[in-house]
Amino acid sequence: MTAEGMILRTPTRRITRSSAVTPSKTSPLSPPSVPCPAAEPSSSGDRDPLSLDELLSLLPGRKPQILELLRLIGPSNSPMLPVLLYGGPWTGKTATVLRVFQHLRRRFVYASCRSCYCPRILFETVLDQLLCHKRRRENGYWSAKRCDKPANFVDLLRDALIQATSAQKSCSSGENDQMIYLIFDNVELIRSWDKGSLILQMLFRIPDLLKVRNVGLIYISCALPDAYYSMVGSSLEPSYIYFPDYNYSLDDIHNILIRNQVNPKLYSCFLSVVLKPFSRITRRIDELAIAFKPLFKKYCEALTDPRLIPDEAAKRRLFDHLQPHLTISMNEIFNVPSWSSSEIDKERSINQRGKLRNLSGKEASGELDIHMSLSAKYLLISAFLASRNPATLDGALFDSTGGSDNNRKRKRKSFQTSMDKQDNLAEEILIKGPGTFPLERLLVIFQCITSTVEYEAEEVQLENGEPTEGSHAHLMSDVLLQLSTLCNANFICKSNSCPLEGSRRYRSMIDEDMAFKVARRVNFPLSKYIYRR
């Protein structure tokens, strides 16, 4: 299908929205009618131009990469080879490219494959930017062109590029063939798309397919170039620029973190305290920045004036203030503070939290912080047992009558003799993690557990001579409903049906701590039933 065909289709789709306006917007001649300065689609127009020194100082530790990138891009009227920037996440790839273009003041088109999560959005985003199309209420938030096939995209892209170049020529001072750069960010995500390899292949072959001189391509990826080797194929191989992690110099990290701080001196004092211990754990900028944010707040708490530049004594005082929080925060992955409106409350809660943390996990309150019904608790315990114990042991641990303690002990002893044979089995369990079980097994274990409990309870009631009713019915009623509740709360997960048996299997998702907490709540002797080697 030609580009014209595509264009003709769009107005009909848009017939409900102000049809009077649409033709002029969609016609290929519209961008020249809308004044479109050369640098408009890029951000460099609105921002102050950067000198090279400023550029280098903004991106500490990235000097070689910037210079290499500048060399590869070359002057504004000479064609360039495609470039692939790669490196781990948070190594400054995107920031470098965008800053470089701010420095160069050239026109570019940016599309991140994260926001554009399917081919169609990716293509239309690129075309929209080239054609200076903006989605608005007036045009019903439609894109300029409809395009969802790679082949169409190449055609449309060629048209759009020609159009954009001609617009550029008419606007600017007549220099021939200004370059337009296409930047594709997060390219590695495309691999997981439906037919992703085809699209990647197309993206890497764009220079070949287009045969337009004035387009430069820049790919940014977290994956190594090897991942794209097969897709690049016979076409022009891109030049690679590697962005290493900020592994070796604390100074770089220091310099990056200190940017945009209100009081750099104070922050540098803070960093001198925290950066070293933390850098032993992680050197990823994002993780550090997130960990330092609350810590710095705490650091400043002891200060009266945040603009103060601390002297030696003050530094020591601040360090003393911070120290108790340091180790806690190092062990914390995801801290969820609770919010309260008044300052006093806040402080108090913080104090309490600190104390709690110091006590930490060891005696971490036997309280179960989630509410569920009694039968749900028993069901959870039985699911845990079913996941934890091998199915062959069920007969030994539970007999069908849900017998008394003596009985169980005897059975366990006889089982002890065959223990050695099952050593391998035990190791396997540990390695495999929680096992899956069919619904029937869960229900049998549940029945055994609850019947044992009721048996004991009945004895007590007989002693007292007043039989009470109800508990039995309560524990057994609506087990399936409770099970679905637990599944929904992610305590038990449903796995796909087993291909051989065809029935659904379940798996318990709770850890041992939680299981013991629940068992303690219902006075269930869980440790007796857990299979240990």
Next chain:
Amino acid sequence: MPSSASSEPPSSPSTNTAAPATGDDLQPFFILHKALPRRPEKKAPASAKRKIDLSTSSPTSADKLAVGPNHATYEQLRLDAFNIVWSKIDSTINEVLRQINVSVFDEVHKWVLESFSVIKSCNLTSAPEIHSQHPLGNDVICKQIPTAMLLTKNAEFVDYLLTFQELRDYLKSMGFHVSNLSALDFSAKYGIAGCLRSLLRQLVMVTPDVADVSVLSSWYSEPDNYNRPIIIAIDDVERCSDSVLADFIRMLSDWVSKLPVIFVMGVASSNTARKFLPSDALQHLQPCEFTLASPFQRMNALVEAVLVKSCCGFTVGHEVAVFLRNYFLGHDATITSFIKALKLACTKHFSMETLSFLVVHMLDINYEVSLLGKCKLLPVPVLTHAFDLPSCKREKDTKSNSDDLATGLSELRRLLKNWASVILCLYEVGKLKKMQLLDIFCEATDLRLSSLRSSNNKLDRVSLSSKNLIDGRLAFHGRSITQIINTLRELPVASLSKVLDLWSVHTEEMDEIHDKIQELHLMVQSTKSGTSFQEKQIDCHRMKNPSGVGKTSFLVNDKAAALLGDMVRKFLIPVESRRFHEVVCFRDVGTLRTALIGNPRREIQVNLLKSKSYIRCSCCSSSDNALSPTMHDSSVMYNLAQEYGDLINLRDWYHAFRETVLRGRNKLKCRSPVSKKARLASESDEASIQARFCSAVIELQITGLLRMPSKRRPDFVQRIAFGL
């Protein structure tokens, strides 16, 4: 059934009352009666006509007690009374549940404002700049989205549906953009497009064929929409597909400088998110946790408003209270099901208790006058019924006139009020020990405990079951009142004075007690100032002997405990021991249990075996148990199956079935001479009977009464259900 709490307008609960009135709530299926086979020679149609009178098909206990000639009018009165009372209870429930959330909502609102101002101050771009696709290079290192985590601390989510709805409405009324994404939007099947599409549909109000975030950003840049936070509420995070949610968070974090997105998430426990999301998505969240009222808090508030401060003219007896409590703890643990149970109890009460219509008059402000007036108008049979109530028969001096009924009822109301105040006083102390109001309520309604209390003063020995191995909380042990009084003895002065403050509020209408409490309060005040003085004087002395804070305070505690014990003995007499309590008090736990939990398999069996008693057709007499060929096949088969043991021989069964079915036909056929045509017909009959047999067996299998033949015994089916 969340609707019972919320959506149902109080004006139209009649649909609910209809079902219990028939007396048979669980009707898994009715087996209909077939017509007699049409005779080949057409007779007068009148003889073949059957009369099924369904109108009297459901006798209830109330019907038997029906009094007076105008029984229907009383039924209508009861229905009206139910409507009034339930609408009152319903509005109370709604109000309580709303009140309990108000403070949390307010905090969330403040937090949203604060985080929005933070977003604005650091990195929000101006409206025209939003259009550009690329992230603006303003060096935000951690692109975090403010996230409110609303902890439900409950495995079951049903109770919070309404809460989240209210929260959204509240935030919307504050002028924020609010959109609600549910777990359905985050399904793995549709991926990230599903949730984005839903988001766009709610905010932008257009459904583009591809859901693109840039649409949202350009929508936001419009002047009408700009400068207001976008709140994305995800009610039940646990149920979302984790990978889709993580993708969603990652994508939105790229737009953080252009769209002021704020998440409001409902999570079950505080470490849900930590377990649920991958760390690279997690680091984009800037969490903050809010705790919603726990189920027990809600429960306490509900019980206090509905059952204790019984302004509604409906209360429950001890057995029902214990049942409700166990149902809540053991069975479902949701407020929703508790409310459902309460509503069922209420409907049952008003449908079964003949005199319950009098409740309306007890609700009046000047109830004494209103009751007197009403009771005078009651006909004699109604009055005799009133004085035949078991609670009335117990008392010897029955005058059985209308004034006596009226005064009895007004007395009942007054006593209930005092009883409620004492319970509230008890609960004020129990709160300090984290006791549940429902436990106290159960104990306060227990007749045995109260008789024990009145017989000997030693409350400590009142303990029913010493230890219970099931669960200290499921088994009702009935020692909380003793515990409360003991607690009071050891209470520090400051909290004692607080408690006394609250007591004096609760007992405002009980003059005598109120005065005593005021007196105690004065004493406490004086000891308080005294101790504070002493503290200053001899601080070191106190350090050595912390127990002897002051004998005066000890004395006050004792006095308070004695007063409370007095109140308990005097006023905490269970409603079930009062006259005419049947009018307001629902006690039939059996009915409630069957209505609530039910026993569907038993119900199916009953319907199969005794279908005649349900369908009273004129053609077969309901008295004899003989099988008639006109009965439904499944019913016939199941009746026949009763004669077998564990296993049913298929062949025998089939023959018995065939005999039964053919019996009716042979009667007709013996008159006409056997012809060739008839023989052919009988052959085709044989086939159809076999087919009917098969389908009936399948039906019985589907209803779970049979197991099909196994490979080992191909001739036998197995019975699963035995007896009723």
